[in-house]
Every structure is written in structure tokens, then in C-alpha cells.
Amino acid sequence: MRIVFAGTPQPAVPSLLALASSVHELVGVVTRRDAALGRKRVLTPSPVAAAAEKLSVPVIKADRLDDEATSAIEELDADLGVIVAYGGLVRDPLLSMPRHGWINLHFSLLPRWRGAAPVQHALIAGDRTTGASVFRLVPELDAGDVYDEVVYDIPRGQTAGEVLDALADRGAALLRDVVDGIAAGTAVARPQRGEPSFAPKLSLVDGTLDVTAGADALVDRFRGTTPEPGAHLTVEGQRLKVLGAHRGPDLPPAERVPGRIIARGRDILLATADGTVVLTRVQPAGKSAMAATDWWRGLRRDHLDVDHGGVS
Incomplete structure (x- = not known):
């Protein structure tokens, strides 16, 4: 043909x-x-x-x-x-x-x-x-x-x-x-069966990681918006692109403040409503991509809180 x-x-x-x-x-x-x-x-x-x-x-x-x-x-x-x-x-x-x-x-x-x-x-x-x-x-x-x-x-x-x-x-x-x-002449097409669901084009706001949701939901959104339109958090008024992340270990409830970023051993942990997410690679505004541990080391902070519960 x-x-x-x-x-x-x-x-x-x-x-x-x-x-x-x-x-x-x-x-x-x-x-x-x-x-x-x-x-x-x-x-x-x-x-x-x-x-x-x-x-x-x-x-x-x-x-x-x-x-x-x-x-x-x-x-x-x-x-x-x-x-x-x-x-x-x-x-x-x-x-x-x-x-x-x-x-x-x-x-x-x-x-x-x-x-x-x-x-x-x-x-x-x-x-x-x-x-x-x-x-x-x-x-x-x-x-x-x-x-x-x-x-x-x-x-x-x-x-x-x-x-x-x-x-x-x-x-x-x-x-x-x-x-x-x-x-x-052998191809046969069949009608679609079941209730349809729809997947409109994503915008930048769809990449916002909402820490008031659970850790699994946050990781799923990270995966779904990587590489486009790009997953991100807002930290101290600046967009922090999240380029690598996975489900993290549990923390005691007293230490798990949704939206708080802390270091535990070699891991940089983002606390959510029901668990943590390990940030492995990030890109701060105006800078190149880097390992999350290098970014954290340069901040010289005990903890950092995501702006507005993670919603920008």
C-alpha cells in the first residue's frame, strides 16, 4: 500500500x-x-x-x-x-x-x-x-x-x-x-468496550507535588509528569524541579510534618500526609540539575518547609 x-x-x-x-x-x-x-x-x-x-x-x-x-x-x-x-x-x-x-x-x-x-x-x-x-x-x-x-x-x-x-x-x-x-484484507476491528476515561494535555500546574496527599500519590504524580511538564515543589518562593524521587521510609508521626524536607542519613526526605518521599535529584531555580544531597548540603539547614503545603 x-x-x-x-x-x-x-x-x-x-x-x-x-x-x-x-x-x-x-x-x-x-x-x-x-x-x-x-x-x-x-x-x-x-x-x-x-x-x-x-x-x-x-x-x-x-x-x-x-x-x-x-x-x-x-x-x-x-x-x-x-x-x-x-x-x-x-x-x-x-x-x-x-x-x-x-x-x-x-x-x-x-x-x-x-x-x-x-x-x-x-x-x-x-x-x-x-x-x-x-x-x-x-x-x-x-x-x-x-x-x-x-x-x-x-x-x-x-x-x-x-x-x-x-x-x-x-x-x-x-x-x-x-x-x-x-x-x-485479514484485519478485523472491534468496537471499544467499557466506560471511557479521558487524558487531556497536561500543563505546568499538573506537575505540582501536593504534600497534603499521600506519599504514593505524590510519587505517582512525579512519575506521570516526568519529564513533561515536569514535577516541582515551591520552596521559599522558588520553584524546585524534582528530577528523581521514590517512596521513602516511614517516620514517627511527631517528625512527619507534611511539606517538611529533612536529611536522614544519606537520604533527603520529603514528608507527606502519610509517609515520606526520597528526593534523589533536583534542579533549583536558575541552577543546573544536581544530586539532592549536594543541593541540601549547600543549604546548611536542619529542615526546610515547602510553601503553601506544596501547592503553587
Whole structure:
């Protein structure tokens, strides 16, 4: 088949490479426009654009699939559209333009966590199992019939970035198999079953670590917002990025003041409502990332209290 691929971030790259190495013809790639990155705001191609250029595949750069992008895609005369984390909606007439329509690789077990940030929301919610699904794209958000899925048991302590990396590889193999099945006429899609839940895009405030919650909930939020949008505490009016954390030992209730940071042996402990979290790596405002022990040593304090109960 002639395939047009739409995707933008790094987790979409394994799928692009899987299709490029398949028996099918990759006739074009759609990705978002170059973005200004870093302190110097250098215009940088998306990971998918960079990979497509190395493959010598024509690239269409568009932040939304408007009339201009639709016309460019129509000229590709694709049999199938494949989308993986593109970052924009596919609507008619583009939705029904390829002969076999569009399919989407989504990083959850649908109908759980429809939306832009399924892995992040799964971890924040404390899910211990997730996966990837390939489904037929329809006008309603992530609601199409599912061709196939792969289940992933989340290892203890993995962050959203690490889970996405794992699902990107597993999902690419799943996607290639579904595409082969569609080409052969053997692929069968089934309606989604169960009550859907939704995973909207996260903002910076979603990374706030609330110490009035329990230690497990705080660690789950840290994992779900790492690396993006980034977990943080507010300490003495400054944002402290938390780059590494895990569940800590219990403290006597008299010593466990929610929001208080103390040192115990080699551990830097953040007390919560029902336990502690070990901070292992942090980044103070205006400084480079460092081990939490080095940060604490430089403070020369017996303890430190998080501002406003940890909510900024």
C-alpha cells in the first residue's frame, strides 16, 4: 500500500521507521512545523521530520490539517493514513480521503485514557498496567474500532518518559502487523468496550507535588509528569524541579510534618500526609540539575518547609 504517516515527537519515530522498512511504500510524512527550542530559541525540526529527511521521504510541515495541508496530502494518493502523536485533528474530507481511511497508534488500552496524554494520566492515577492500541480514526476523539492492542505491565518506578519509550517500540511492531493485515484484507476491528476515561494535555500546574496527599500519590504524580511538564515543589518562593524521587521510609508521626524536607542519613526526605518521599535529584531555580544531597548540603539547614503545603 501507499502510506502517508503523520507524527511529531520522538515516540512516533519507531513507528515511522517500522513502516519505512516494511513492504509498503511510504509516500509522505506530515509533522508539525519547526519549533523554537532551548534558551537561544533555535528553530528545530521535530524528531519525526528529522527521521523522515534521513529516509528521503517527502515532508509536509503543518501545525493543523487545514485546506493547504489537505491538498498536499491528497496529491500523495495514499491508500492508508497512519497517525502517531501528530498533535492535530484529522477531519473530513481528509479523514475519508485514503482508500482505507486512517488508523491511529494510541498509547493506552482504549477506551481508557482517550486524549493527548494517556501515559501521563495512567501513572498519575496509579495504574499498574497500560498498553498501546491501533484503532480506526473517526470524528469522535479516540473512539474508533480497535484492530489490536498490546498490554504493558508498568515496572515499579518507571516515569512517563520511560513508559512511552517502551510503548513506542512495542507499538511500532503492533502497528506494522495491523498495516500488513489491512493490506491483506485479514484485519478485523472491534468496537471499544467499557466506560471511557479521558487524558487531556497536561500543563505546568499538573506537575505540582501536593504534600497534603499521600506519599504514593505524590510519587505517582512525579512519575506521570516526568519529564513533561515536569514535577516541582515551591520552596521559599522558588520553584524546585524534582528530577528523581521514590517512596521513602516511614517516620514517627511527631517528625512527619507534611511539606517538611529533612536529611536522614544519606537520604533527603520529603514528608507527606502519610509517609515520606526520597528526593534523589533536583534542579533549583536558575541552577543546573544536581544530586539532592549536594543541593541540601549547600543549604546548611536542619529542615526546610515547602510553601503553601506544596501547592503553587
